[in-house]
Amino acid sequence: MNKIDKELLNKIADINGKITGAYNIRKDGKKIERRTTENIDIVTKEDKPGIDIFVKSNTKGEIVYIPVIITEKGLVDIVYNDFYIGKNADVTIIAGCGIHNDHAERSQHDGIHRFFLEEGAHVKYVEKHIGEGKGTGEKVLNPVTEVTLKRGASLEMETVQIKGVDSSIRKTKGKLYADTNFVITEKIMTHGNQFAKTIFDVKLNGDNASTHVTSRSVATEKSSQEFISKIYGNKKCFAHVECDAIIKDEAKVKAIPAINANNVEANLIHEAAIGKIAGEQLIKLMTLGLSEKEAEEQIIKGFLK
Secondary structure, eight states: OOOHHHHHHHHHHOOSSSEEESEEEEEETTEEEEOOSSEEEEEEEESSSEEEEEEEEEEEEEEEEOOOOOSTTTOEEEEEEEEETTTTOEEEEEEEEEEEOOSSEEEEEEEEEEEEOTTTTEEEEEEEOOOOSOOSSSSEOOOEEEEEOOTEEEEEEEEEEEEEEEEEEEEEEEEEEEEEEEEEEEEEEEEETOEEEEEEEEEEEEEEEEEEEEEHHHHHEOOEEEEEEEEEEEESSEEEEEEEEEOTTTOEEEEEEEEESTTTTEEEEEEEEOOOOOOOHHHHHTTTTOOHHHHHHHEEEEEEE
């Protein structure tokens, strides 16, 4: 790996030097490094690009890294990764993609990730996306995440996209069975003419299944964003969806909620707030000596923290 590769890995996966745990590093559509452990196996798919990750039952405290980096011009990379998490396992999975594009052609990565959690399993899944480089070619990222949670399983998902991605359509689907919990935290920032679209589609199919979705986004200049959430309460369940966005300049943000209660004991809540930075917030910071621009930057930083 060269200097750019290492910098990308550090930014998207906090990898800086030796990696502890299992990992699979993909660059420009190919595996370049892999390590497995006694409890975690990583196997290359035979029918399509991607890997299968197997975590043994009762595995505790281990980390799996599966970052992707792209520096090749004109590359459209598609990968299919499936995660099979055994009973009562508790692991962290660090994913994400960094694109460095110094060219005129578009660079694109579409990552399709499917999670199958057995009873009582828990996963913390962290996904960071960034784009950089001096080229005029677009940097495009289209992640898909599909989650199936069996009884008592839970998944915490953190997604971050706050730099350099020209276009992104992210789709997250969930099927939740009895006593499961799916927590999603999303942070997105767009500028220039960038576009970002998020689609959540979660089916609460078991008694006491629950989900909590929190989206924080900032759209500036002429960028645009869409937030679509579809929640289906098919049993006694609970869902809470929060969508908060700050807009500046000529930016546009659209939020489309859809909550479907198909059971009398389904408790579903959706909250959305879109607006500019409050004037009193700016004034308060400017009285402390900050310029208006500095005050705005500090408010945005705190909003996305």
